[in-house]
Amino acid sequence: MGLVVGVPGVHARRPAVTATDSARTAAAVTDDDRPGFEGAVLEARPGQVESGSRLHNQVLDFLIAEARLLDHNHYTRWLGLLADDLRYRMPVRRTVRRREGLGYDPTMTHFDDDHASMSLRIRRLAGDNAWSEDPPSRTRRFVSNVQVFTTDAPDEVEVESYLLLTRSAKDDTHFDLVPAERHDLLRRAPVGFTIARRTIYIDQTRVGTPNFAIFL
Amino acid sequence: MTLIDRPADRPSRPDQRDGDGPVLSDGTRLIDLVDVERREVSMRLFSDPEVYELELEHLFARSWIMVAHESEIPDVGDFVTRNVGEDPVIVARGREGDIHVSLNMCTHRGMQVCRTDDGTQPSFKCPYHGWVFGLDGNLVGTPFERDMYGGVLDRPSLGLRQARVATYAGMVFVNWDDDAPPLEEFLGGYSWYLDLIYDRTPGGIECVGSPQRWVMDANWKIPSEQFNGADGYHVATLHRSLFEAMLPDADVGEITAASRRGLFGMDISSDLGHGMRTIAPARRPVFRNVTGRDRFDEPEDLSTLEALRLNPPTNLPADMADQVAAKLTDGQARGLLMYEPAAGGLFPNLGFASGNVHTHMPLGVGAFEMRSWIFVEKDAPAEFKETVRKSLLQSFGTSGTIEQDDAECWPAMQRNARGVIGRREKMRYQAFVGDRGPDGWEGGEHTHEGFSKDDSAWAWWLAYREYMRGGRP
Numbered sequence: 001m002g003l004v005v006g007v008p009g010v011h012a013r014r015p016a017v018t019a020t021d022s023a024r025t026a027a028a029v030t031d032d033d034r035p036g037f038e039g040a041v042l043e044a045r046p047g048q049v050e051s052g053s054r055l056h057n058q059v060l061d062f063l064i065a066e067a068r069l070l071d072h073n074h075y076t077r078w079l080g081l082l083a084d085d086l087r088y089r090m091p092v093r094r095t096v097r098r099r100e101g102l103g104y105d106p107t108m109t110h111f112d113d114d115h116a117s118m119s120l121r122i123r124r125l126a127g128d129n130a131w132s133e134d135p136p137s138r139t140r141r142f143v144s145n146v147q148v149f150t151t152d153a154p155d156e157v158e159v160e161s162y163l164l165l166t167r168s169a170k171d172d173t174h175f176d177l178v179p180a181e182r183h184d185l186l187r188r189a190p191v192g193f194t195i196a197r198r199t200i201y202i203d204q205t206r207v208g209t210p211n212f213a214i215f216l
Numbered sequence: 217m218t219l220i221d222r223p224a225d226r227p228s229r230p231d232q233r234d235g236d237g238p239v240l241s242d243g244t245r246l247i248d249l250v251d252v253e254r255r256e257v258s259m260r261l262f263s264d265p266e267v268y269e270l271e272l273e274h275l276f277a278r279s280w281i282m283v284a285h286e287s288e289i290p291d292v293g294d295f296v297t298r299n300v301g302e303d304p305v306i307v308a309r310g311r312e313g314d315i316h317v318s319l320n321m322c323t324h325r326g327m328q329v330c331r332t333d334d335g336t337q338p339s340f341k342c343p344y345h346g347w348v349f350g351l352d353g354n355l356v357g358t359p360f361e362r363d364m365y366g367g368v369l370d371r372p373s374l375g376l377r378q379a380r381v382a383t384y385a386g387m388v389f390v391n392w393d394d395d396a397p398p399l400e401e402f403l404g405g406y407s408w409y410l411d412l413i414y415d416r417t418p419g420g421i422e423c424v425g426s427p428q429r430w431v432m433d434a435n436w437k438i439p440s441e442q443f444n445g446a447d448g449y450h451v452a453t454l455h456r457s458l459f460e461a462m463l464p465d466a467d468v469g470e471i472t473a474a475s476r477r478g479l480f481g482m483d484i485s486s487d488l489g490h491g492m493r494t495i496a497p498a499r500r501p502v503f504r505n506v507t508g509r510d511r512f513d514e515p516e517d518l519s520t521l522e523a524l525r526l527n528p529p530t531n532l533p534a535d536m537a538d539q540v541a542a543k544l545t546d547g548q549a550r551g552l553l554m555y556e557p558a559a560g561g562l563f564p565n566l567g568f569a570s571g572n573v574h575t576h577m578p579l580g581v582g583a584f585e586m587r588s589w590i591f592v593e594k595d596a597p598a599e600f601k602e603t604v605r606k607s608l609l610q611s612f613g614t615s616g617t618i619e620q621d622d623a624e625c626w627p628a629m630q631r632n633a634r635g636v637i638g639r640r641e642k643m644r645y646q647a648f649v650g651d652r653g654p655d656g657w658e659g660g661e662h663t664h665e666g667f668s669k670d671d672s673a674w675a676w677w678l679a680y681r682e683y684m685r686g687g688r689p
Contacts, residue, residue: 090615092426094332094334095331095332096333096335097332107425107605111609112606117610120461120610124458124617127457127460130620131454131621132621132624206430207431208430208431210430210431211430211623213623
């Protein structure tokens with residue numbers, strides 16, 4: 001086995017990727033909308049921006065600031081980070097055999113939003129009768145494993161990151177966990193970036209939180 | 217747990233027993249928890265583990281349960297895995313194109329022979345000892361059979377346990393009870409109404425991708441009675457934020473008025489336990505502009521099809537409106553024009569809202585899995601289907617702005633049903649329209665025209681009571 005992301009005693013959820021079998025794995029993952037999954041190798045990928053560089057730091061700062069806005073219930077300010085041509089998706093995941101890839105459904109999603117629909121969601125949450133998040137659940141977004149890639153557009157970068165969202169509400173002593181990988185297209189803005197595209201690849205096939213009245 | 221329900225010397229088939237059905241260990245008769253006189257339901261039904269065990273037997277092993285749509289498994293060898301109650305099943309497309317539902321449990325030592333949510337394969341090989349079963353569940357081989365068993369293995373009797381299978385509008389239903397009436401009878405006259413959304417065009421409906429799944433800490437009956445009951449009443453308050461978001465410039469009074477208008481329509485209930493809410497379509501104002509009339513009850517100056525073409529039903533492209541003539545009766549087509557099904561249920565655990573269909577599958581007494589499919593017209597253009605899908609995602613399912621708020625109520629009600637005082641309290645269903653409908657209405661069952669009240673929810677509870685008593689409505 002090569003680099004396997006997993007827990008001892010539990011089947012690795014992601015394909016074992018080594019230099020020798022990466023080609024086979026890449027062939028099995030056919031959904032073009034999953035950039036990056038084919039290349040989880042140790043070598044830097046084309047366009048990859050070095051950790052610690054100015055650009056990498058700027059992206060990291062942005063993601064941390066964004067998480068902070070959401071964790072502090074500033075939805076309307078968060079909406080301001082979303083580009084007008086936003087595409088915000090979260091595919092449904094299924095348990096499949098390893099040879100069939102990661103199990104993300106090519107068509108069905110939990111979210112498939114543009115800027116207008118996201119605005120409607122946030123306008124609703126901002127009112128006094130959005131019971132699902134009032135009182136709000138308590139969330140914390142831990143962002144890590146950030147990789148940044150340059151693109152053909154000088155003002156845009158692709159970013160892949162891991163997210164661990166913890167959520168509790170009212171008297172909960174346990175936390176709902178929503179671990180995910182996010183693939184973003186960020187665009188330079190006067191301050192920081194805007195989010196032009198985000199695809200959220202969640203780990204769970206059966207989601208363990210009662211709703212997605214929250215954003216990832 | 218002491219149950220008088222199943223003494224060893226009585227037949228195990230509940231519906232062969234006479235009388236009043238199960239008595240719980242504190243001496244309470246289960247049927248008394250649905251108080252027919254007062255039209256009240258005990259909160260205990262949501263939290264009592266004895267009741268839950270009885271439901272798995274009386275309902276989930278005896279009633280038709282929807283598990284999949286045919287379009288999820290179009291080709292030979294395609295399969296999906298699902299639950300019926302707490303029993304895992306494989307829904308597979310067999311070699312003859314037929315659909316088989318097998319208990320996902322090896323007849324050798326009880327292991328699951330299939331461990332994925334879906335896939336395509338010619339057979340199922342148990343990973344424990346290697347017994348192999350066909351798509352139809354038949355045992356087709358075992359490793360080292362001569363060495364291991366000699367001649368003692370009776371293969372024909374060792375297939376995976378088969379459920380009865382039937383389909384309506386491509387939806388695959390399962391029943392474990394050989395004595396249950398066929399699906400057609402189980403649906404009864406209610407299918408007249410279901411046809412208006414799910415079986416109205418020659419191409420029919422298809423499922424978009426794989427269903428969403430999530431878990432809520434609430435008893436499965438809480439969402440089931442709500443959907444089935446149609447419960448228009450809750451929309452005005454629980455979902456008020458929708459009106460606020462859609463009418464950003466309206467004042468408080470205008471929002472209240474808009475939410476009240478939405479409560480007028482016609483609820484449908486069935487003696488078999490099914491129920492739905494229909495609404496005078498949102499397109500009525502458009503219709504009024506065309507015809508100068510508020511209602512389509514004088515068809516002489518505009519044919520039903522002409523009117524449907526001008527004002528197509530939800531999720532049906534305008535240029536497909538004519539197709540309903542091939543599938544629906546004239547009465548059904550007129551029904552679609554006057555009162556379009558908006559939301560409802562199918563006893564015991566299916567809920568729907570237009571193209572969105574759910575099942576509420578129990579995971580113990582205090583939790584259920586919501587499985588949420590999106591159905592679109594198969595022959596609609598791809599772009600149209602995509603629009604429908606996105607719009608349904610906005611309202612229903614995990615991120616749906618409507619369903620989010622329901623997820624706030626159901627676990628809180630479950631929490632309340634646990635207290636020793638709380639579980640003695642009641643849910644109340646005393647607001648009734650009674651049987652009332654438009655002249656010349658051709659649909660059967662019970663029609664409740666006017667303000668959306670408790671008629672349909674109560675029909676669900678009466679059916680529940682009858683099943684739990686050991687009978688059938």
